[in-house]
Amino acid sequence: MVPRTAVGEAARFLYLNRTCWGGVFRLNQRGVFNVPFGDSGRVICRADLLLRTAEALKFARLRTADFETALVEARRGDVVYADPPYTTLGQGNGFLRYNEKLFKWTDQERLARTCREIAKRGAFVAVSGLLDAQILGLYPNWWALKIVRKSLVSRTPDGRRNISEIVLFSRLPTRARSVFDAPVVKVGCLRP
Numbered sequence: 001m002v003p004r005t006a007v008g009e010a011a012r013f014l015y016l017n018r019t020c021w022g023g024v025f026r027l028n029q030r031g032v033f034n035v036p037f038g039d040s041g042r043v044i045c046r047a048d049l050l051l052r053t054a055e056a057l058k059f060a061r062l063r064t065a066d067f068e069t070a071l072v073e074a075r076r077g078d079v080v081y082a083d084p085p086y087t088t089l090g091q092g093n094g095f096l097r098y099n100e101k102l103f104k105w106t107d108q109e110r111l112a113r114t115c116r117e118i119a120k121r122g123a124f125v126a127v128s129g130l131l132d133a134q135i136l137g138l139y140p141n142w143w144a145l146k147i148v149r150k151s152l153v154s155r156t157p158d159g160r161r162n163i164s165e166i167v168l169f170s171r172l173p174t175r176a177r178s179v180f181d182a183p184v185v186k187v188g189c190l191r192p
Contacts (some may be wrong), residue, residue: 018044068114076122084111086130112138119170131164136187143169144190145180166190 003009017025020035022025028034063070067082074080085103115125116139129135145167172184 014045014050021046046165067111071114071118074118074121075124076148078118078123079117080118080123080125082111082125082127084108084127084129108135109138115170125170127168129166129168131166131190135166135168136190139168139187142187143172143184144187145169145184146182146190 003012013025016033016035019037024035026033026035031047069081111127115127121127127139136144147165147167148162149165150162167186168187173180
């Protein structure tokens with residue numbers, strides 16, 4: 001059943017996110033949600049959290065658009081976070097064939113150009129991704145935080161292993177030392 005209102009769409013998204021496998025939201029090539037049901041045992045909705053989130057987003061402007069269109073107005077004082085799909089083979093990335101149909105390497109290059117441009121206009125930009133030399137090469141003179149985490153997205157338990165990801169910053173976060181457990185270093189100092 002397809003929701004007929006924006007509230008219905010939001011409710012369906014919350015339900016799917018809280019009950020599907022691993023909290024993953026994924027669409028197939030036809031744009032249809034295709035994540036199986038999971039047994040997370042999670043509470044589907046906490047009213048207090050939902051109300052706090054609604055309050056935090058009260059003045060936000062949310063829209064769906066290509067990132068270049070969405071970021072054309074970014075300027076000093078804005079914070080931009082981009083989390084593109086993995087588009088490199090680094091660390092045995094098994095999602096490359098799937099992701100490459102949605103977000104090609106040329107899109108990754110276009111995203112980097114766009115992020116560098118809006119950073120020059122004064123926006124604070126953070127981009128996350130797989131720790132990979134190709135990705136690091138797109139963001140010279142930026143700052144990077146390496147994060148090692150357990151990958152839970154695998155059909156077999158032995159495929160759930162540690163992977164190294166990065167968060168790239170257009171400038172050094174002001175409270176980096178007090179916020180992060182790992183050091184934030186210049187991109188050129190980080191090796192995959």
